[in-house]
Amino acid sequence: xxxxxxxxxxxxxxxxxxxxxxxxxxxxxxxxxxxxxxxxxxxxxxxxxxxxxxxxxxxxxxxxxxxxxxxxxxxxxxxxxxxxxxxxxxxxxxxxxxxxxxxxxxxxxxxx
Amino acid sequence: xxxxxxxxxxxxxxxxxxxxxxxxxxxxxxxxxxxxxxxxxxxxxxxxxxxxxxxxxxxxxxxxxxxxxxxxxxxxxxxxxxxxxxxxxxxxxxxxxxxxxxxxxxxx
Numbered sequence: 001x002x003x004x005x006x007x008x009x010x011x012x013x014x015x016x017x018x019x020x021x022x023x024x025x026x027x028x029x030x031x032x033x034x035x036x037x038x039x040x041x042x043x044x045x046x047x048x049x050x051x052x053x054x055x056x057x058x059x060x061x062x063x064x065x066x067x068x069x070x071x072x073x074x075x076x077x078x079x080x081x082x083x084x085x086x087x088x089x090x091x092x093x094x095x096x097x098x099x100x101x102x103x104x105x106x107x108x109x110x111x112x
Numbered sequence: 113x114x115x116x117x118x119x120x121x122x123x124x125x126x127x128x129x130x131x132x133x134x135x136x137x138x139x140x141x142x143x144x145x146x147x148x149x150x151x152x153x154x155x156x157x158x159x160x161x162x163x164x165x166x167x168x169x170x171x172x173x174x175x176x177x178x179x180x181x182x183x184x185x186x187x188x189x190x191x192x193x194x195x196x197x198x199x200x201x202x203x204x205x206x207x208x209x210x211x212x213x214x215x216x217x218x219x220x
Contacts, residue, residue, distance in 0.1 A: 041196065042212055044210065098143060
């Protein structure tokens with residue numbers, strides 16, 4: 001079984017649309033993250049949730065809204081998609097705020 | 113300047129060579145991670161360490177807290193080791209800050 005799973009793996013959409021990426025972890029971890037990997041392959045944190053509570057919001061536009069219905073899920077909703085949102089988005093989880101991170105396989109978002 | 117710097121950015125070697133990838137950081141950390149990103153894009157956590165040395169198979173990771181430096185070594189390298197290796201530090205207790213990655217290519 002996949003420990004951290006994201007869906008979809010690929011997402012192609014037009015500018016202005018609203019889309020969601022789902023993430024689920026079956027590791028029993030308390031902490032979940034969303035990271036963005038840009039075209040230069042540089043990873044940067046976007047959000048961190050611990051026990052369903054938002055811990056980190058790293059100067060991400062308001063168009064990005066994470067939702068954590070329970071500890072095992074952290075979904076990412078993006079409104080009014082822009083060309084610059086094209087990237088690979090990685091979900092990850094860790095036992096707690098200090099633990100080793102386990103990553104999902106990534107979602108490649110292409111905005112056209 | 114990024115808080116986490118890796119060197120080299122690109123490394124090409126022949127199968128069997130001993131590989132070293134370096135990571136220097138400028139912030140206080142609670143732990144350092146080494147990650148491997150496969151050509152297909154998936155990311156795997158290799159090590160998490162806060163002191164000393166860890167070994168897993170042909171991989172060895174070391175960290176020197178005083179010098180704010182870590183190294184990842186690969187012994188008897190193999191083409192399947194070809195990947196991007198990413199150093200990340202946990203700054204405080206809250207977030208991972210990533211290096212820019214080292215692209216390793218091992219030729220047969």
